[in-house]
Amino acid sequence: MSKNLVIVESPAKAKTIEGYLGKDFVVKSSFGHVRDLPSKDISIDIENDFEPNYVIPKEKKKLVQELKNLSDKAEIIWLATDEDREGEAISWHLMEALGLSEDKVKRIVFHEITKSAILSAIESPRKVDINLVNAQQARRILDRLVGYEMSPILWRKVKPSLSAGRVQSVAVRIIAEREQEIRAFTPQASFRLIGNFINEEGKQIKAELDRKLENWDVANELLSSTIECDFSVSEVESKPATKSPVAPFTTSTLQQEASRKLGYSVAQTMTLAQKLYESGKITYMRTDSVNLSDLALNEAEKMIRSVYGDKYSKRRKYSTKSKGAQEAHEAIRPVDLTLKSFEADDARAKRLYDLIWKRTIASQMADAKLERTTIKISGDKIDRLFVAKGEVIKFDGFLTLYTEGKDDIEEEEDGMLPDLKKGDKMLSEEIIAIERFSYHPPRYTEASLVKKMEELGIGRPSTYAPTISTIQKRGYVEKKSTEGTQQGFRYGTVINNEITWIEKTETTGAEKNKLFPTDIGIVVNDFLVENFQRILDYNFTAKVEKQFDEIAEGEIVWHKMLDEFYKPFHHDVEETLENSEKATGQRILGEDPKSGKPILVRIGRFGPMVQIGEASDEDKPKFASLREGQNIQDITLEEALKLFDLPRTLGTYEGKDVIAAIGRFGPYIKVLSTFVSITKASELKPEDITLEQALTLYHQKIEADSKKLISEFKEDETLKVLNGRYGPFIKHGKNNIRIPKGKDAESLTYEDCLEIIKAAPEPKRKRK
DNA sequence: CAGTGAGCGAGCTTCCGCTTGACTT
Numbered sequence: 001m002s003k004n005l006v007i008v009e010s011p012a013k014a015k016t017i018e019g020y021l022g023k024d025f026v027v028k029s030s031f032g033h034v035r036d037l038p039s040k041d042i043s044i045d046i047e048n049d050f051e052p053n054y055v056i057p058k059e060k061k062k063l064v065q066e067l068k069n070l071s072d073k074a075e076i077i078w079l080a081t082d083e084d085r086e087g088e089a090i091s092w093h094l095m096e097a098l099g100l101s102e103d104k105v106k107r108i109v110f111h112e113i114t115k116s117a118i119l120s121a122i123e124s125p126r127k128v129d130i131n132l133v134n135a136q137q138a139r140r141i142l143d144r145l146v147g148y149e150m151s152p153i154l155w156r157k158v159k160p161s162l163s164a165g166r167v168q169s170v171a172v173r174i175i176a177e178r179e180q181e182i183r184a185f186t187p188q189a190s191f192r193l194i195g196n197f198i199n200e201e202g203k204q205i206k207a208e209l210d211r212k213l214e215n216w217d218v219a220n221e222l223l224s225s226t227i228e229c230d231f232s233v234s235e236v237e238s239k240p241a242t243k244s245p246v247a248p249f250t251t252s253t254l255q256q257e258a259s260r261k262l263g264y265s266v267a268q269t270m271t272l273a274q275k276l277y278e279s280g281k282i283t284y285m286r287t288d289s290v291n292l293s294d295l296a297l298n299e300a301e302k303m304i305r306s307v308y309g310d311k312y313s314k315r316r317k318y319s320t321k322s323k324g325a326q327e328a329h330e331a332i333r334p335v336d337l338t339l340k341s342f343e344a345d346d347a348r349a350k351r352l353y354d355l356i357w358k359r360t361i362a363s364q365m366a367d368a369k370l371e372r373t374t375i376k377i378s379g380d381k382i383d384r385l386f387v388a389k390g391e392v393i394k395f396d397g398f399l400t401l402y403t404e405g406k407d408d409i410e411e412e413e414d415g416m417l418p419d420l421k422k423g424d425k426m427l428s429e430e431i432i433a434i435e436r437f438s439y440h441p442p443r444y445t446e447a448s449l450v451k452k453m454e455e456l457g458i459g460r461p462s463t464y465a466p467t468i469s470t471i472q473k474r475g476y477v478e479k480k481s482t483e484g485t486q487q488g489f490r491y492g493t494v495i496n497n498e499i500t501w502i503e504k505t506e507t508t509g510a511e512k513n514k515l516f517p518t519d520i521g522i523v524v525n526d527f528l529v530e531n532f533q534r535i536l537d538y539n540f541t542a543k544v545e546k547q548f549d550e551i552a553e554g555e556i557v558w559h560k561m562l563d564e565f566y567k568p569f570h571h572d573v574e575e576t577l578e579n580s581e582k583a584t585g586q587r588i589l590g591e592d593p594k595s596g597k598p599i600l601v602r603i604g605r606f607g608p609m610v611q612i613g614e615a616s617d618e619d620k621p622k623f624a625s626l627r628e629g630q631n632i633q634d635i636t637l638e639e640a641l642k643l644f645d646l647p648r649t650l651g652t653y654e655g656k657d658v659i660a661a662i663g664r665f666g667p668y669i670k671v672l673s674t675f676v677s678i679t680k681a682s683e684l685k686p687e688d689i690t691l692e693q694a695l696t697l698y699h700q701k702i703e704a705d706s707k708k709l710i711s712e713f714k715e716d717e718t719l720k721v722l723n724g725r726y727g728p729f730i731k732h733g734k735n736n737i738r739i740p741k742g743k744d745a746e747s748l749t750y751e752d753c754l755e756i757i758k759a760a761p762e763p764k765r766k767r768k
Numbered sequence: 769c770a771g772t773g774a775g776c777g778a779g780c781t782t783c784c785g786c787t788t789g790a791c792t793t
Binding site: 033036620 | 780785
């Protein structure tokens with residue numbers, strides 16, 4: 001048995017480190033935290049200094065037992081969890097869960113997985129820092145209190161199963177408030193003037209008027225003034241400039257750049273990065289550090305000098321700009337910087353690697369040297385200048401490999417300008433005036449939301465992706481694309497001293513994969529902002545983080561900090577439960593022309609809906625759910641009334657009503673007890689489908705279903721062998737069972753089926 | 769799988785941060 005047991009957080013890390021240490025060391029992984037508060041209730045004794053009740057989760061029991069067996073036999077246990085608040089807590093929980101005595105334990109830390117870093121860590125062990133552990137406990141307990149006291153309020157005041165928390169609720173607020181800004185935005189028109197000029201030698205240049213013109217009258221007047229106007233170059237100015245590379249990737253910047261350049265979702269990027277990490281291609285992918293190890297710096301320098309030449313190399317150290325950074329790891333970089341590419345079946349992972357490789361190498365390259373030129377052209381009949389800006393790369397430096405993507409719609413690229421001299425006479429070939437409209441602030445993408453969250457210090461590298469998935473799963477936010485709208489604009493030209501104006505149209509405002517708040521998101525956000533201002537404050541996390549730091553420094557006691565937070569918070573909880581109205585986002589649209597009763601839209605138990613009449617009326621009110629794409633804020637009375645046209649009875653078939661409606665899975669018809677989807681391909685709509693058309697669909701389905709059945713058995717009517725989307729399978733009551741490879745579906749007997757069912761794993765009930 | 773929305777009351781839902789698989793569709 002080995003004398004030394006080393007415990008790290010990640011199994012991939014354990015494998016690497018075992019290679020660096022001798023045979024006297026066994027390296028194991030804790031797979032993250034080993035104890036936590038149970039999820040069933042709050043599990044904090046608030047009266048008793050917020051004493052937490054930690055448990056070992058079921059799925060961790062086996063692992064903890066294994067670690068305990070190993071640690072009992074080892075002489076020294078090296079706790080090598082990450083050097084941050086969570087890592088320190090994991091070490092402490094390990095001591096508690098494994099029953100380790102302090103004299104057997106040595107706490108070591110390293111920020112990079114290199115042999116020298118690990119050996120030097122072994123040389124300087126320390127004790128577990130209980131202050132830092134307490135800071136983590138305060139963080140954990142505060143999050144539990146906030147989440148588990150606020151969420152139940154939403155169940156009662158808005159809708160069951162909703163959730164609220166320090167991080168997710170602020171993320172939703174960001175999206176909801178951006179939408180408010182967009183709704184409040186009114187586009188402003190202005191006119192841009194662009195001239196195409198040519199000099200006597202035939203050199204052409206495109207230049208824009210130095211400011212936008214506020215309306216058509218002004219634009220038309222200036223355009224008219226360019227008729228028979230003499231133009232000449234009034235100024236030529238050239239200035240040298242430099243561009244520097246950006247820092248290597250952190251989790252957040254990797255997610256942003258993979259979204260901009262490769263179109264990956266935040267979750268996709270993380271899955272691919274995890275694969276690259278596990279196969280040893282990149283360093284750890286959940287990091288907030290931009291630091292590179294000395295080893296990596298040396299390797300980069302050597303590689304750049306030999307492949308690109310000495311003048312392309314520039315050794316750089318970057319420092320983090322984000323406030324909450326804990327920097328327990330390196331930046332995300334290739335493990336082997338000389339590995340430019342590799343064989344792999346996953347093209348998407350390869351593209352992500354390529355991005356990481358280029359970003360890392362570029363970060364160690366020289367500045368690009370540019371020359372920026374501005375040429376100004378004046379005219380004798382106008383008092384404004386036309387300006388052209390150009391940029392010439394004198395030395396490409398890091399740009400040879402990498403340019404960072406941009407979130408905003410980019411202005412036209414500045415290219416090279418012709419060699420013009422001051423005083424050159426310029427002939428105007430064409431002057432154009434284009435009407436432009438200012439554009440509302442852009443909606444967030446998943447990645448730009450992560451960027452914003454990082455700026456506010458909410459969330460951590462390991463939680464950005466899960467948080468974004470949570471707020472979508474709860475139905476607060478949805479990812480959508482919009483087609484944009486037709487926008488008319490005025491377009492004027494002066495050619496051959498003649499002015500013409502025409503009307504043109506273009507499509508503007510198309511958006512891809514943007515985050516939109518839902519009705520529920522908006523109602524929940526309004527409710528929380530009103531009742532829990534302090535938690536929803538954009539700076540709340542930053543403020544408590546400061547206090548966590550003070551706990552870590554030993555300046556304040558953790559449960560006193562919690563007490564000060566909890567008292568007023570809990571008061572708000574009680575107050576809200578007692579006094580606040582149910583939040584429904586209710587809006588009255590008008591009157592039902594048939595009954596004269598009020599029509600209103602609101603959030604119901606099952607989501608947004610329209611209601612005709614009040615609950616207190618003699619007849620029950622009528623209800624209808626909103627359809628996809630409709631929302632409480634801007635549905636019209638007409639649209640709301642249309643929702644009551646369905647379900648429709650088309651007629652009868654074999655004595656039963658045939659019904660057309662729209663359900664959870666789209667439009668359908670119901671004949672006898674069979675549901676048949678109305679597909680888009682059929683070009684039929686539930687609003688006007690006829691009985692005849694419906695019956696045709698029904699018979700087509702019966703026909704198709706008959707081909708589905710491979711065999712059935714008289715012994716058990718609930719058991720059938722069927723052809724499904726994924727090939728043949730056995731249907732037994734509600735359970736679907738796969739047919740093992742090598743068995744022929746058609747020749748299965750009843751006994752064969754029973755055997756397969758017996759051997760099949762228990763079906764897991766998925767929760768919604 | 770294609771409904772629901774009152775009220776009664778049971779029993780359920782929920783947080784943030786560390787880590788990977790084991791699942792099915």
